[in-house]
Amino acid sequence: MDNALRFSLADFFFNDNPDVLKPPSDFEEWMSDSRIQACFSFFEQQLLSAPKTSTEILSNLDGKRHKFINLTSYNYLGLSTHPEVIAAAIEGLKQYGLGASGAPLLSGTLDLHVTFARMLAEFKQKEDCLLFSSGLGGNLGTMQGLLRKGDLLVMDEKCHKSLVDGGTLARVKMKFFEHNDPLHLNRILEQHKGIRTLLAIEGVYSMDGDLVKLPEIVDVCNQYPNVRIFIDEAHSTLMFGDNGRGVAEHFGLEDKIGISFGTLSKSFGGLGGFVCSNAKIIRYLKGYASPYNFSCAPSPPVIAGMIKALEVATRDSSLKDKLWDNTAYFKKNLKDMQLDTGGTESQVIPIIIGSSGELLFEMATAVQKRGLFLQPVDFPAVPAHSRRFRISVSSQLSKEEIDTACNIIEDEIAQRLP
Ligand SMILES: Cc1ncc(COP(=O)(O)O)c(C=O)c1O
Numbered sequence: 001m002d003n004a005l006r007f008s009l010a011d012f013f014f015n016d017n018p019d020v021l022k023p024p025s026d027f028e029e030w031m032s033d034s035r036i037q038a039c040f041s042f043f044e045q046q047l048l049s050a051p052k053t054s055t056e057i058l059s060n061l062d063g064k065r066h067k068f069i070n071l072t073s074y075n076y077l078g079l080s081t082h083p084e085v086i087a088a089a090i091e092g093l094k095q096y097g098l099g100a101s102g103a104p105l106l107s108g109t110l111d112l113h114v115t116f117a118r119m120l121a122e123f124k125q126k127e128d129c130l131l132f133s134s135g136l137g138g139n140l141g142t143m144q145g146l147l148r149k150g151d152l153l154v155m156d157e158k159c160h161k162s163l164v165d166g167g168t169l170a171r172v173k174m175k176f177f178e179h180n181d182p183l184h185l186n187r188i189l190e191q192h193k194g195i196r197t198l199l200a201i202e203g204v205y206s207m208d209g210d211l212v213k214l215p216e217i218v219d220v221c222n223q224y225p226n227v228r229i230f231i232d233e234a235h236s237t238l239m240f241g242d243n244g245r246g247v248a249e250h251f252g253l254e255d256k257i258g259i260s261f262g263t264l265s266k267s268f269g270g271l272g273g274f275v276c277s278n279a280k281i282i283r284y285l286k287g288y289a290s291p292y293n294f295s296c297a298p299s300p301p302v303i304a305g306m307i308k309a310l311e312v313a314t315r316d317s318s319l320k321d322k323l324w325d326n327t328a329y330f331k332k333n334l335k336d337m338q339l340d341t342g343g344t345e346s347q348v349i350p351i352i353i354g355s356s357g358e359l360l361f362e363m364a365t366a367v368q369k370r371g372l373f374l375q376p377v378d379f380p381a382v383p384a385h386s387r388r389f390r391i392s393v394s395s396q397l398s399k400e401e402i403d404t405a406c407n408i409i410e411d412e413i414a415q416r417l418p
Contacts, residue, residue: 004033010380068373078396080269092304100297108297126276135263137291138273145289203236203247209348228258322395366412
């Protein structure tokens, strides 16, 4: 394929192959192009140790093991490998075994699940909490469990795919407002006045690291009594707000949030998702959210570890403080290099390099050869004019690791920019 680099995954969604178990023929041709294979070789590389800041990877570039500084994992607070979390998970494993062996309504609910859900509800200062086996399942299930035909789901255009898929599953009308634009949101709500509406936003937007403009958005929603707010705090729980409850706490607007989502796979260092809201709607969701009631309950050792993770992260602010120190230090270094980090206000820092996919992958190769695990993010995951790298800062990073990483970024990214 001569022009293979001009295509992306956005071009092969529709499949005219008469056999449903065969992909489109031009997709096969595209995937077999050596330049496309080189791009895809950055993905699904195998980590050979825990997702710490220093890790070993079986590199797809040369098929060999190499040591890397890892800027890509969401282990923001290092809890996935915290010794107390591991010890608690091992105890959970010994006492309860590996799997819950049942859906929560029938036989999968353990006292561990009940304890943790209560702890999370108390932490988030909501009446009740529902646990899911995955974050994605939590978002899907909440949308599909709450919304009905005729309802409206309004989302920021940068909301996560799980929320969009949840809306599709619920078969509701979906409207997207321009990113963080309260005026556009207002126009949409005005056009749909009187309809039962859920507004979905995120605390920290995961590709840009900026915060939701919650005060302005709440002001708009206050004019529409039928609009309730859902916030996805996947990249903000345990990190934002004096008590770590997220961006809604950071803005002092928790009482305006009707339902709040979090994932256990990022700052918590585990796996699973949760939503917190009033007791009546959680009771109702239990009956209708399929990823809850038709799926096995979360794995007991994971929940045992998560109970400890919540305790460790909230007993003092040391992990959070270290994360924000590291974030400030990283950002200062990147600013000195005059890199474009967009509108980041969080531990998620994009390095936007522009529209050239070739340049992105040339830089990605150079960075990886120098021992930095910093993944390229290409279209369609981000707009074609703002291809980027994305740093996930961790409290575990040492100053030496940040200095080494910044030297590599300066040589292989900053210096190569036109
Ligand atoms: C904003 C947001 N919501 C939900 C999810 C899904 O969470 P999980 O990976 O725990 O399934 C993600 C995952 O990246 C996310 O970024």
